[in-house]
Amino acid sequence: MSFAATLAVESPRCDAHLAQAVGQLACLALQREMELTPKPGLVDQANAGAHHDMDLATFRASLAAISPWFPVFFQQGVEGHQIDARAFLSQIRRSGLDCERTMLAATGGVNTHKGSVFSLGLLCAAAGRLLARGEALGCEAVCAEVARLCANLVQRELTLPSAAQSAGERLYWQHGLTGARGEAQSGFATARAHGVAPYLQARASGLDEESALLEALLYLMAHNPDTNLVARGGMSGLVWVQTQARRLLTQPAPTINIRKNQLVALDQELIARHLSPGGSADLLAVSWFLAKLDNKGQPKCCC
Numbered sequence: 692m693s694f695a696a697t698l699a700v701e702s703p704r705c706d707a708h709l710a711q712a713v714g715q716l717a718c719l720a721l722q723r724e725m726e727l728t729p730k731p732g733l734v735d736q737a738n739a740g741a742h743h744d745m746d747l748a749t750f751r752a753s754l755a756a757i758s759p760w761f762p763v764f765f766q767q768g769v770e771g772h773q774i775d776a777r778a779f780l781s782q783i784r785r786s787g788l789d790c791e792r793t794m795l796a797a798t799g800g801v802n803t804h805k806g807s808v809f810s811l812g813l814l815c816a817a818a819g820r821l822l823a824r825g826e827a828l829g830c831e832a833v834c835a836e837v838a839r840l841c842a843n844l845v846q847r848e849l850t851l852p853s854a855a856q857s858a859g860e861r862l863y864w865q866h867g868l869t870g871a872r873g874e875a876q877s878g879f880a881t882a883r884a885h886g887v888a889p890y891l892q893a894r895a896s897g898l899d900e901e902s903a904l905l906e907a908l909l910y911l912m913a914h915n916p917d918t919n920l921v922a923r924g925g926m927s928g929l930v931w932v933q934t935q936a937r938r939l940l941t942q943p944a945p946t947i948n949i950r951k952n953q954l955v956a957l958d959q960e961l962i963a964r965h966l967s968p969g970g971s972a973d974l975l976a977v978s979w980f981l982a983k984l985d986n987k988g989q990p991k992c993c994c
Contacts, residue, residue, distance in 0.1 A: 706766065706769050706819075706822070706823075707766075709765065709819075709822060710762040710763075710765040710766045710769070710819070711762050713761070713762070713765045713815055713818050713819075713828075713984075714758070714759075714760075714761035714762030714763075714764075714765055714815060715761075715762075716980055716983055716984060717761040717811040717814070717815055717980055718754065718758045718761060719979075719983075720811065720976040720977070720979045720980040720983075721754050721804065721807055721811070721976050722754065723900075723904065723976070723979050724904075724972055724975050724976040724979070725747070725750045725751070725754065727901060727904050727905065727908070727975075729905075729951060729954045729955045729958050730905075730908060730954070730958070730972065731912070731932075731954055731957040731958040731960075731961045731968070732932075732958060732961030732962060732966050732967040732968055733967055733968065733969065733972050734746060734747055734749075734750055735747070737955075737958075738958075738962075740958065740961070740962060740967055741923070741961055741962050741964075741965050741966055741967040742967060744801050745798070745801050745803055749798050749801055749803055750803050750804075752797045752798060753794050753797055753798050753801075753803035753804050754804070755797070756793045756794055756796070756797035756798075757790055757793060757794050757804055757807075757808060760786070760789075760790040760793070760808070760812070761811060761812070761815050762815075763786065764783060764786065764787075764812045764813075764815040764816045764819070765815040765816065765818055765819040766819060767782070767783055767786060767816055767819065768783075768815065768816035768817060768818060768819020768820040768821075768822075768823070769819040769820070769822060769823045770819075770823075771783075771816075771820070772819070772820040772821075772823035772824055776839050776840045776842065777840075777842075779816075779820075779840060780840045780841065780844075783812065783813070783816045783840075786812070787808055787809060787812050790808050790812065791805055791808055794808065806871050806969065806970065806973040807973050807976055807977075809871050809875070810871060810874070810875065810879070810973055810974075810976075810977050811976065811977065811980060813837050813840065813841070813875055814833055814834075814837060814879075814977065814980060814981075814984075816840075817833050817834075817836035817837045817840060818833050818836075818984070820836055821833060821836055828984060829984070829985050830883065830887065830981045830982070830984060830985035833981070833984060834878035834879050834883060834981070835878055837875055837878055837879065838875075838876060838877065838878035840875075841872070841875040841876040842876065843876070844872045844875065844876045845863075845869045845872050845873050845876055848860075848872060849863040849864075849869065849872065858918070858922050859871065859872070859918055862918050862921055862922065866921060866926060868916050868918050868921060870918040870970070871918075871970070871973070874974070879974075879977055879981070881911070881914060881915050881974060882911075882974040882977045882978045882981065883978075883981065884914075885907075885910045885911050885913070885914040885915065885974075886907050886910065886911050886974050886975060886977065886978025886981075887907075887978045887981050887982050887985075889906055889907045889910040890903050890904060890906070890907040890978055890979065890982050891982055893906045893907065898947075899947075902947050902950065904975065904979065905950065905951070905954060906950075907975060907978055907979075908971060908972070908975050909936050909939060909940055909954075910936075910940065911968075911971040911974050911975055911978070912932055912933065912935075912936035912968050912971045913933050913936035913937045913940055914933070915968070915970055915971045915974060916929065917929060917932070917968050917969070917970035917971050918970055919967055919968060919969035919970045920932055920966055920967070920968055920970070923965055923966055923967060924964060924965070924966050928964065928966050931964070931966075932961070932966060932968060935957055935960070936957075939953055939957070
């Protein structure tokens with residue numbers, strides 16, 4: 692039985708129970724991504740990747756600090772399910788900023804989970820809104836609700852040159868990259884097509900959880916227009932990483948050990964180039980969350 696179906700059977704009316712359960716799922720998604728090893732250029736159990744200001748201990752402190760917020764986002768969705776989408780987005784983003792401040796206090800000012808707070812916070816809130824309306828909490832439904840909440844977000848926030856203050860905003864004007872806003876506005880199209888589907892397909896083929904997540908990460912690195920990579924290495928850095936990931940994916944399917952060795956080698960190359968696919972890491976956590984939340988449990992749900 693899927694996560695969503697289990698919740699429906701066990702507690703059809705208990706909002707508090709559902710808030711804790713969905714919030715815990717979001718935390719587990721971040722834990723799975725955090726501990727997954729080897730992740731090219733990223734902090735994992737082997738090394739700090741291309742980062743000099745954070746390590747696994749930093750991420751653990753960050754996750755402990757932000758974890759209590761995900762049930763809050765869900766409950767706010769329940770309580771605000773009748774609020775207009777744009778007004779609700781403004782409300783939930785204020786809570787998101789409070790969560791970010793909690794994160795920064797725990798990490799000494801290091802940005803470990805800003806993207807994940809935005810993405811998973813929206814997904815938890817969307818799930819709460821759906822529950823309050825009596826709708827299923829499946830992958831497609833939750834992503835569609837996020838898309839409604841973020842309708843025209845890119846146009847509203849990134850199309851004015853005077854507003855280009857953050858790194859993401861500058862990258863939009865320099866390269867047309869829409870970043871986390873664009874992914875949310877699309878209902879997490881990249882995560883669904885290149886994270887959820889490959890993960891479910893890998894699991895269906897018999898791969899264990901860790902190996903399936905590593906395959907999903909490679910697919911995301913191959914297809915995601917990752918603004919973290921562009922911020923560090925320009926468009927050439929993004930193209931290089933996408934090319935390397937696609938090269939590995941187009942080769943004959945390797946054994947688990949060979950794949951891990953390939954990723955270890957790619958990790959060293961990204962470290963040498965100071966490249967970190969942090970956006971793809973965020974989408975990997977989103978992908979796992981959606982795969983576990985989905986009430987159909989089939990790859991075709993999110994292709």
